[in-house]
């Protein structure tokens with residue numbers, strides 16, 4: 122087991138840790154920092170097993186780091202099933218492994234307050250798509266609220282240390298976390314509102330209004346928010362695809378995004394020697410970020426015969442000496458309670474493993490970067506129809522070019538409407554925000570201009586070879602939307 | 611095709627020569643010049659704006675950049691701006707036997723002037739040793755490191771590796 126350390130010096134990031142706080146974990150005293158989550162503080166102090174799986178009793182550990190996978194559930198101050206990766210540590214907290222099932226104490230001491238809100242536009246998710254929607258709709262005069270379940274707003278952007286491509290209007294040349302900061306500043310300037318640590322959990326249709334139930338974490342309990350809204354924009358992003366292989370459950374096998382959160386948001390080194398699976402942009406970028414955090418990257422493997430991401434990203438890694446092994450896949454992870462090695466194997470044209478080409482790698486970290494899938498479960502509750510579009514990464518809510526789903530007044534934008542990238546996520550958000558203003562009669566002239574400009578920028582971007590496929594997927598989606606709508610009539 | 615960049619993960623000199631056209635011998639002899647190793651249609655353009663002399667242009671946002679070697683003075687301002695870290699400046703005229711290669715650098719530790727470092731090619735293979743001549747803190751924490759290398763390595767040396775210190 123390698124020693125896990127905090128990152129004190131980083132070429133790009135300056136980690137501003139809050140005051141140190143002490144809490145109890147399984148009766149032991151653990152020190153963490155204010156503004157970091159329980160799971161981060163535990164990981165940084167060497168605790169890697171967060172629980173056991175119900176069926177097979179496998180060890181489970183850090184995984185997604187953003188509240189999506191439930192791998193980190195623990196009992197906190199007596200309350201079971203707390204997602205410790207998105208729950209900030211506080212002085213004196215009592216944290217316990219909860220056994221396989223979370224059992225509620227007889228008299229749970231959970232304070233729940235209730236509050237009602239009514240807004241013109243409710244945005245779920247504060248990534249680039251949500252922030253841009255919010256900036257646009259607020260500027261056009263609509264009362265807007267953004268909610269996000271993570272403690273820090275900005276979605277994927279806050280974990281990206283690399284400078285983004287694009288053009289100036291979409292903040293090209295800034296690093297991801299700087300883009301988030303700039304957009305939040307923009308939102309603040311125009312008077313837009315956002316709430317963090319607030320999860321949208323349920324949808325209702327009541328009194329001719331869309332209604333969302335959201336749970337907001339508070340210092341001493343929870344606040345149940347009932348948010349009525351005329352328009353909803355779901356910008357909830359994507360979740361990472363997983364890969365089946367023996368012992369993939371071991372702590373030490375992580376999603377790329379989860380590791381970015383640990384390493385780039387909280388400044389904790391995820392391990393010492395890494396294997397990365399997947400040579401798309403995410404895999405290539407995380408490889409570079411690992412090197413920046415002082416982690417050795419033993420290899421990056423990819424089953425395809427060529428790198429999937431941009432050559433400039435691959436080149437950055439290659440010239441620093443990271444072997445990029447194409448036509449390779451992972452055969453298994455090694456270890457009992459934690460990864461202490463991996464076996465990789467060559468594959469043939471049909472991606473079938475070639476016996477006898479196995480190679481063992483001495484690693485304590487296996488990063489899975491094999492793609493993303495839109496994550497918009499909440500839209501199914503609202504009855505939005507979905508379709509499978511290979512070009513957009515799988516199941517997506519059917520939407521038209523204004524980003525409106527099959528339900529009146531419910532919109533979707535960004536990765537949640539099909540996996541793409543940040544510039545197009547922003548443009549889609551801008552379109553959704555403007556389309557709503559236009560419909561509601563808020564500065565409709567300006568709104569139409571903004572929307573049309575965004576359309577033309579979007580179609581320009583989608584002519585590039587990496588985004589052509591997205592254009593094709595969106596075309597199919599629009600076609601389907603038309604069919605559904607003509608059917609309704 | 612052999613050495614198809616996407617099948618190895620990096621560009622080679624031959625592919626570069628064919629795809630972007632390298633400066634002529636005469637131009638190289640005149641001094642520092644930027645080599646833009648960005649050959650795909652990435653929707654991206656900060657390089658265009660970075661060059662105040664107008665040496666870099668793009669037909670549209672999604673075509674690869676082109677450079678006018680006659681306008682470029684090798685000032686390195688575009689090196690630390692490019693998000694792809696794909697621009698290098700080479701000066702084959704630096705010294706009798708040495709060329710100077712300027713490389714974008716975002717790792718720790720940052721080398722110091724006069725430090726001896728390993729020089730690596732595009733595949734990460736060590737091809738020689740070089741001496742750090744200049745370290746400039748560029749935009750947004752990207753450093754531009756200029757390293758003196760053997761003249762014949764000017765078109766190959768694209769990365770540096772800090773030599774392990776004894777006291778580590």
Ligand SMILES: Cc1cc2nc3c(=O)[nH]c(=O)nc-3n(C[C@H](O)[C@H](O)[C@H](O)COP(=O)(O)OP(=O)(O)OC[C@H]3O[C@@H](n4cnc5c(N)ncnc54)[C@H](O)[C@@H]3O)c2cc1C
Pocket residue numbers: 187245246247248249250251268269270271274275276277278281283284285286319320321322356357358359377378381402403404406407499534535536537541542543544546
């Ligand atoms: C490693 C990596 C590198 C990348 N590099 C680039 C790059 O160089 N250039 C580029 O253009 N793009 C890049 N991207 C892609 C880009 O980050 C995404 O396309 C973009 O962030 C998508 O934006 P979004 O707003 O749709 O979603 P996200 O940024 O994912 O934001 C979604 C937000 O919604 C919140 N949320 C989800 N469900 C709920 C709920 N029920 N209640 C409340 N909140 C919820 C989440 O907490 C999250 O904050 C990269 C991505 C990764 C992973």
Ligand code: SF4
Pocket residue numbers: 643644660661662663664665666677681682683684685686687688689699
């Ligand atoms: S090196 Fe200087 S002159 Fe040459 S292209 Fe770059 S910015 Fe322009």
Ligand code: SF4
Pocket residue numbers: 286433646648652654655656657658675691692693694695696697
């Ligand atoms: S800034 Fe860099 S990555 Fe972007 S187009 Fe110019 S050379 Fe290519």
Ligand code: FES
Pocket residue numbers: 182183184185186187188189190191192193194204205206207
């Ligand atoms: S929900 Fe906490 S690690 Fe995934």
